[in-house]
Amino acid sequence: MQIGVDLGGSHVGVGIVSENGKIVVKKEQDLIIKDKNEQEIKQYIEDVIIYNISDVLRTVGSPMCLIEKIGIASPGKVRDNVIKEIFNLNIKEFALAKDLEEHYGVPVTARNDAKCAGIAEKQYGALKDYSDAVFLCLGTGIGGATFYNGNLVEPKRSEGSEYGHMIINKNGNLCKCGNKGCFETYCSMKAFKTSVIESFNLNENVESKELLQFVLDNLENEKMNEIIDNYIDNLVLGISNIVNIIEPEVICLGGGFVYFKEVLYSKLLNKIDEAQYTFNVPKLVLGKLNNDAGMIGAVCL
Numbered sequence: 001m002q003i004g005v006d007l008g009g010s011h012v013g014v015g016i017v018s019e020n021g022k023i024v025v026k027k028e029q030d031l032i033i034k035d036k037n038e039q040e041i042k043q044y045i046e047d048v049i050i051y052n053i054s055d056v057l058r059t060v061g062s063p064m065c066l067i068e069k070i071g072i073a074s075p076g077k078v079r080d081n082v083i084k085e086i087f088n089l090n091i092k093e094f095a096l097a098k099d100l101e102e103h104y105g106v107p108v109t110a111r112n113d114a115k116c117a118g119i120a121e122k123q124y125g126a127l128k129d130y131s132d133a134v135f136l137c138l139g140t141g142i143g144g145a146t147f148y149n150g151n152l153v154e155p156k157r158s159e160g161s162e163y164g165h166m167i168i169n170k171n172g173n174l175c176k177c178g179n180k181g182c183f184e185t186y187c188s189m190k191a192f193k194t195s196v197i198e199s200f201n202l203n204e205n206v207e208s209k210e211l212l213q214f215v216l217d218n219l220e221n222e223k224m225n226e227i228i229d230n231y232i233d234n235l236v237l238g239i240s241n242i243v244n245i246i247e248p249e250v251i252c253l254g255g256g257f258v259y260f261k262e263v264l265y266s267k268l269l270n271k272i273d274e275a276q277y278t279f280n281v282p283k284l285v286l287g288k289l290n291n292d293a294g295m296i297g298a299v300c301l
């Protein structure tokens with residue numbers, strides 16, 4: 001039995017993933033990290049994961065000894081199975097895989113969440129039929145995964161494919177990484193949502209569902225059109241850079257972007273047709289596995 005763990009910036013998902021990449025059962029829990037220091041946050045996350053693993057096992061009536069391996073999809077960078085720099089959770093370094101390995105006595109691997117989601121799309125989803133592909137996860141930030149000849153590109157020193165930190169504006173928005181003008185400060189879903197929320201003075205805690213409806217209701221509004229056009233222009237700029245360097249057959253957009261596809265995807269396709277490339281224009285597809293991609297990909301390979 002394989003357990004996939006999806007550690008997000010504000011929640012944890014735990015699921016049993018079958019050998020053919022299907023989620024048999026999953027549980028999710030929000031993380032409340034307010035007023036906790038780094039050590040307390042890490043302990044709390046481990047407790048939440050262990051509790052939810054017990055919960056999914058109880059649901060299917062399986063004992064713990066049937067667990068064969070655990071995979072963790074995590075934000076931040078992962079090096080030597082140690083997670084580094086999860087900005088949203090105020091964690092600098094987290095040996096979560098090692099701690100769970102000691103607890104369960106089975107192999108536990110951690111990998112960056114965008115890489116996991118990309119691997120899942122490559123193996124079971126939208127990228128299944130392509131060998132040279134780029135996966136872009138547009139969520140709180142922008143993560144990426146690159147595939148050449150069907151294999152994930154994995155540099156020796158780190159995980160690579162940090163498309164979110166490609167600079168598209170020399171003196172642009174300040175990024176969490178310390179640089180200015182990074183792609184993700186313009187084109188993450190968080191950046192898009194923040195533009196809408198701030199321009200229309202909406203409640204900053206508005207749910208995605210309500211926000212999508214608000215955007216749909218205001219598609220004729222000039223200010224809304226400007227926000228969408230700016231977002232798409234920057235997205236096309238970033239995608240053009242990626243195409244010129246990688247020249248993939250296909251780029252798959254995943255993460256929260258898929259949820260907002262009604263207002264963003266067709267505009268993107270129209271704009272990309274007008275863009276000038278040195279190389280062939282790739283196909284642009286949407287992720288098929290949605291929020292489950294990270295959990296599924298965490299146990300692949």
Ligand SMILES: [Zn+2]
Nearest residue numbers: 165175177182
């Ligand atoms: Zn950056």
